[in-house]
Amino acid sequence: MQENLKSDLIGQREVRIEKLKELRKLGINPYPAHSNKEYSNNKILENFKKFEGKVVTLTGRIISWREHGKLIFADIRDQGGDIQVMIKSNEIEEDLKNGYLGSEHLSLLDLADFIEVKGAIGKSKTGQISIVAKNIKLLAKALRPIPRKLKNKEQQFRRRYLDLIINRNTFEMFERKSKFWEIQRAFMQEKGFMEVEVPILEYVTGGADAAPFVTHHNALNQDFYLRISTELYQKRLVGAGYEKIFVLGPNFRNEGIDDEHLQEYYQFEWYWAYADFRDNMELVREMFLYIANELYGKTKFTTRGHTFDLTDEWKELDYTSLIKERFDVDIFKDSDEKILKVVEQNNIELDGATNRNRLIDNLWKIARAEISGPAFLINQPKFISPLAKAHEGDDELTERFQIIIAGSELGNGYSEINNPLDQLDRFLEQQALRDEGDEEAHMLDIDFVEMLEYGMPPTSGYAHSERLFWFMEDVTAREGTFFPQMRYEIDRTTKRIYGDRIDFGKTEKKKQPK
Secondary structure, eight states: OOOOOSSHHHHHHHHHHHOOOOHTTTOOOOSSSSSOOOOOOHHHHEEEEBBBBBBEEEEEEEEEEETTTTTTEEEEETTTTTEEEEEEEEGGBBBBTTOOOOGGGGOOOTTTTTEEEEEEEEEEETTOEEEEEEEOOOOOOOOOOOOOOOOHHHHHHHTTHHHHHHHHHHHHHHHHHHHHHHHHHHHHHHHOOOEEOOOOOEEEOOOOOOOEEEETTTTTTTTEESSSSSHHHHHHHHHOOOEEEEEEEEEOOOOOTTTTTTSEEEEEEEEETTTHHHHHHHHHHHHHHHHHHIIIIIIIEETTEEEEETTOEEEHHHHHHHHHHHHHHOTTOOOHHHHHHHHHHTTTTOOOOOHHHHHHHHHHHHHHHHOSSSSEEEBBBGGGGBBBOOSSSOBBBBBBEEHHHHHETEEEEEEEEEOHHHHHHHHHHHHHHHHHHOTSOOOOHHHHHHHHHHHOOOOEEEEEETTHHHHHHTOTTTTTTSSSOOOOOOHHHHHHHHHTTOOOHHHHHHSSSS
């Protein structure tokens, strides 16, 4: 392998394309469909004594290449990790018909190429576990070199595939994220819950205070919404007789981007018949501890300037009292004018409709930022909880709870309304707010009310999103998501490379807002 004389990306790409042509002249397919991978690299590293001296076939991307005369050391990487390849040029067996390169063809390989190596497992003189190559086969020719680093966070998000190659810590974080969901599935299934599927396209959307995305269904010639929650369909299933169910999947909310919010994100949501909000509070606390211990082996975390320990007492915070103590505002008695003045005094920026619900909610957001938790927020007023059942002893408050950790809400649950007349009244109140311009207020879902008229047992529901993972990892929303949504753009170098074949002006024009 020789260093390319052309230093810019386009020059290096041209050199690699020339190597591609040379390989084809040799009869080598640079992109074969089949490989003979037998083991992951980490299995060899973790079980060296078992494999020492045995001939195996490994695969991976070339991430380093060091030549010392007739002896070459390379490192190849697969999902499990890196392993060293020792290449003695006089011991490489050539078989071009079967794709095996001879020693004189190794210069046609480049960093970032994927190769297959067959050889015996041993150790180098320095004691490093290695595979001593007998056969080397090209599996995929990389036309671009992997950069040493990316310029900034934006480039990491736009080219996550490069970020994952360059930054092994990021790669391993997303492996933990997969396990994060796996652990929760196993936990709920052990508790007797069944996973179900519900629509993503809805003709009426609801279950949360959020503005939806709108799309058009051509076959039905009707606008649909991307779901903002799985709640109302899951409760339809409870009404049909399923008693313990959950959904893990994406939700979509057409609202602002910040370190804790994305428009597309994954959420774990469940519904439990014959349970109330306090039953769910206990189940949620047990799940959080289970996730922490199974995934991290600890219960104490530091994130967003807060430190919290999930084994501590989960204090109960009263919504009304907390706002009264923090802002001297009585959410039931004080005027909208007084509340607005307090909002303005605290330099709170208001988006969307400025109604009483939004004013109070923004005061709460300021108050919660100071709470490290873990804590349960309880006793939210009925007028901001349109799907939660009211307390039997106080009709103004609801049987709702939220998980407060590190200054944020990391989960939301309540005893569900199963009185159809009460639910209709709540929906009509919310629809009035929508009619006044509040796009985040709940829609009137008369089909859901109809379902309730057939009967739904006492039920408690709960949901948390991948924000919990972001907090446990102490990363932002975009850092903790493989491919966060970003404004469309085409790189200058890409335009130079493909400009003679693609009209990028036409492509970019189609992406501009109408």
